[in-house]
Amino acid sequence: MTRVEIDGVERAYGAVKVLKGIHLDIEPGEFVVLLGPSGCGKSTLLASIAGLDPVQGGEIRFDGRDVARDEPSDREIGMVFQSYALYPTMTVRKNMSFALRVAGMAKPEIDERVNWAAGVLQIEPLLERKPAALSGGQRQRVAIGRALVRKAKVFLFDEPLSNLDAKLRGEMRAEIKALHEKLQTTFIYVTHDQIEAMTLATRIAVMSGGEIQQFGTPDEIYRFPQTRFVADFIGAPSMNFVDAVLRVEGGRASLEMGQVRVELDDYAFAAPPRDGQPVIFGTRPERITLQGDPSPGAIPARVTGVEPMGADTLVWLDTDGHRWSARVSPEEANALGREVHARPDPQGISLFEPESERRL
Amino acid sequence: MRIRPQTLARLVLVPTILLTVIGVYGSILWTVNISFTSSGFLPTGKYVGLDRYYELWGQARWRVAYTNLFVFGGLYIFFCIGAGLLLAIALDQGVRGRSFFQTIFLYPIALSFIVTGLAWRWILNPTTGLEAYVRGLGYEGFSFGWLSDPDMAIFTLVIAGVWHSAGLMMVIIFAGLQSIDGEIWRAGRVDGISRFHMYRGVVLPMLFPVFVTCLVLLAMNVVRSYDLVVAMTGGGPGYSTDVPAKYIVDHLFDRANIGRASAGATMLLLTVMAIIALSTYLGRKETRR
Ligand SMILES: Nc1ncnc2c1ncn2[C@@H]1O[C@H](COP(=O)(O)OP(=O)(O)OP(=O)(O)O)[C@@H](O)[C@H]1O
Ligand SMILES: [Mg+2]
Numbered sequence: 023m024t025r026v027e028i029d030g031v032e033r034a035y036g037a038v039k040v041l042k043g044i045h046l047d048i049e050p051g052e053f054v055v056l057l058g059p060s061g062c063g064k065s066t067l068l069a070s071i072a073g074l075d076p077v078q079g080g081e082i083r084f085d086g087r088d089v090a091r092d093e094p095s096d097r098e099i100g101m102v103f104q105s106y107a108l109y110p111t112m113t114v115r116k117n118m119s120f121a122l123r124v125a126g127m128a129k130p131e132i133d134e135r136v137n138w139a140a141g142v143l144q145i146e147p148l149l150e151r152k153p154a155a156l157s158g159g160q161r162q163r164v165a166i167g168r169a170l171v172r173k174a175k176v177f178l179f180d181e182p183l184s185n186l187d188a189k190l191r192g193e194m195r196a197e198i199k200a201l202h203e204k205l206q207t208t209f210i211y212v213t214h215d216q217i218e219a220m221t222l223a224t225r226i227a228v229m230s231g232g233e234i235q236q237f238g239t240p241d242e243i244y245r246f247p248q249t250r251f252v253a254d255f256i257g258a259p260s261m262n263f264v265d266a267v268l269r270v271e272g273g274r275a276s277l278e279m280g281q282v283r284v285e286l287d288d289y290a291f292a293a294p295p296r297d298g299q300p301v302i303f304g305t306r307p308e309r310i311t312l313q314g315d316p317s318p319g320a321i322p323a324r325v326t327g328v329e330p331m332g333a334d335t336l337v338w339l340d341t342d343g344h345r346w347s348a349r350v351s352p353e354e355a356n357a358l359g360r361e362v363h364a365r366p367d368p369q370g371i372s373l374f375e376p377e378s379e380r381r382l
Numbered sequence: 383m384r385i386r387p388q389t390l391a392r393l394v395l396v397p398t399i400l401l402t403v404i405g406v407y408g409s410i411l412w413t414v415n416i417s418f419t420s421s422g423f424l425p426t427g428k429y430v431g432l433d434r435y436y437e438l439w440g441q442a443r444w445r446v447a448y449t450n451l452f453v454f455g456g457l458y459i460f461f462c463i464g465a466g467l468l469l470a471i472a473l474d475q476g477v478r479g480r481s482f483f484q485t486i487f488l489y490p491i492a493l494s495f496i497v498t499g500l501a502w503r504w505i506l507n508p509t510t511g512l513e514a515y516v517r518g519l520g521y522e523g524f525s526f527g528w529l530s531d532p533d534m535a536i537f538t539l540v541i542a543g544v545w546h547s548a549g550l551m552m553v554i555i556f557a558g559l560q561s562i563d564g565e566i567w568r569a570g571r572v573d574g575i576s577r578f579h580m581y582r583g584v585v586l587p588m589l590f591p592v593f594v595t596c597l598v599l600l601a602m603n604v605v606r607s608y609d610l611v612v613a614m615t616g617g618g619p620g621y622s623t624d625v626p627a628k629y630i631v632d633h634l635f636d637r638a639n640i641g642r643a644s645a646g647a648t649m650l651l652l653t654v655m656a657i658i659a660l661s662t663y664l665g666r667k668e669t670r671r
Contacts, residue, residue: 069568093571093574094571095571095573095574095575101568103568105563105565107569108569109584111587111590112583120573121574124573124576125574
């Protein structure tokens with residue numbers, strides 16, 4: 023169990039800043055997922071934590087000790103790569119024991135550790151095979167095993183499941199989660215798959231353009247996105263947005279969108295709202311109910327497409343030029359005409375400041 | 383009647399197959415046949431059984447030539463791959479001016495063995511080359527007379543050969559090193575494995591097929607090593623640097639003894655076949671392991 027503190031880490035390739043002063047405070051034994059679009063610097067941050075890429079500024083502390091200038095091997099980490107990076111000419115057993123043999127560990131101890139790791143990962147029957155004779159999922163296990171035998175204090179994963187097919191990915195996801203529960207070690211895991219992030223993480227760090235946009239539990243990230251980017255990036259289909267104006271009358275806040283007014287009695291404002299303030303209004307597809315008749319607080323819309331997904335149905339809407347989606351039950355979807363009214367659930371509203379795009 | 387594509391393909395290949403069967407395998411059989419006759423200037427002799435082979439092995443010159451094949455071949459291959467490997471690793475580690483060194487070391491391969499041999503003959507000639515130069519610098523006692531020393535002359539061939547071919551080995555091995563996935567190196571760094579152990583334990587074993595390619599290329603140079611010897615030492619002093627290819631050509635054309643030349647050629651063929659069989663066997667064992 024190691025606390026990992028990342029304090030103002032900076033990294034640039036020439037003039038291009040890839041990490042712009044990252045701060046993350048990771049509790050001992052946490053499972054932190056770094057999530058973000060391609061090219062946002064996730065791998066670079068992970069490589070900096072591993073010590074594979076030098077950082078140009080800031081500190082990385084493991085249990086209070088600054089390791090930012092240490093060699094990767096001195097950081098007591100284990101790392102699993104996207105391409106597995108197994109040593110192809112060695113058997114599984116040799117792959118797992120190579121580092122220990124080079125370090126000059128006694129043979130009985132090596133055997134004990136390899137057998138223990140093979141037991142944890144259930145790869146005992148594969149020990150004498152070479153990587154070429156393994157499936158993707160088995161290779162992944164061996165790659166994890168190689169980190170396990172070294173009794174790493176922090177485990178780093180760089181998109182470990184992206185080379186697997188969907189079914190196997192689901193299974194391995196569950197196994198990695200079980201492994202974390204068993205080992206109780208600190209895990210840092212890079213992915214651009216939201217489902218992976220949501221299901222695995224104790225906390226998610228959403229990254230964009232070399233900055234951390236939000237660091238919080240999956241629930242916080244989903245329900246209370248702190249920036250418009252996070253709101254847009256998390257969730258599929260993403261949040262629906264529209265420009266609106268705030269009205270404050272007699273201590274009660276409401277939202278004005280053309281003719282429509284939405285009451286905001288339950289909204290927890292970060293700063294006191296001002297009357298006439300422009301905002302971006304956002305609501306998730308499953309927080310919308312569709313009805314045929316107009317009513318106060320419902321936004322008129324035209325149905326442009328219906329996508330049955332089995333458990334529920336996605337209805338695509340055109341609300342005065344904005345493309346929205348609503349997730350409704352199949353029965354509700356069948357009852358809809360072309361012209362509908364979309365009523366957002368007051369509990370599921372997010373408001374953003376148009377300039378800074380931060381949550382209000 | 384329609385001609386099936388397969389039939390057509392076979393028809394197109396017929397001339398090539400005929401040419402190979404007659405030109406290559408026919409000639410081999412013919413040579414083997416001659417080696418059992420008493421033929422001299424023309425292939426007309428009577429069958430004399432294995433007499434030509436007894437003659438051949440009874441002759442000191444052939445035994446020297448045959449031994450030289452292994453002395454020269456072994457050292458040449460070892461040092462070419464060794465030097466090529468070290469240079470390639472140096473490049474792989476990111477020496478400054480990589481393309482400059484690559485060009486310099488690759489340059490000799492553009493020269494034929496004849497030119498290489500002549501150049502080194504001048505360099506190693508005591509009165510024109512290295513020895514004269516060093517003495518000119520003031521080291522009067524310096525002498526380097528390997529070229530005219532029957533015991534050492536064969537090593538001058540090795541020097542020239544390695545100079546000629548090591549650059550090519552460097553380029554081939556370097557290409558192999560560059561093809562290693564960077565994540566393997568990163569995994570090694572996380573595992574705390576030194577570069578030396580990474581090369582020895584992981585990277586070089588991964589390059590096994592590359593080394594086989596190098597070996598085959600160099601072995602072909604060894605078997606047909608004729609031009610280098612002719613240009614550099616002419617087989618001398620005496621016949622101390624003779625090689626089978628030169629022995630065979632001399633007996634074919636100068637000594638009008640095609641019977642014995644054929645016996646020598648057949649021995650060379652058998653040697654090559656034995657080595658190929660051995661290496662295939664070892665290669666199979668390696669991949670199965
Ligand atoms: N060697 C390099 N030289 C210059 N720029 C680089 C280099 N390596 C990465 N970058 C840049 O740094 C940025 C972050 O790269 P990084 O690999 O961390 O992205 P990522 O978030 O892991 O993306 P992905 O999801 O595609 O793996 C990218 O914009 C990339 O172009
Ligand atoms: Mg990446």
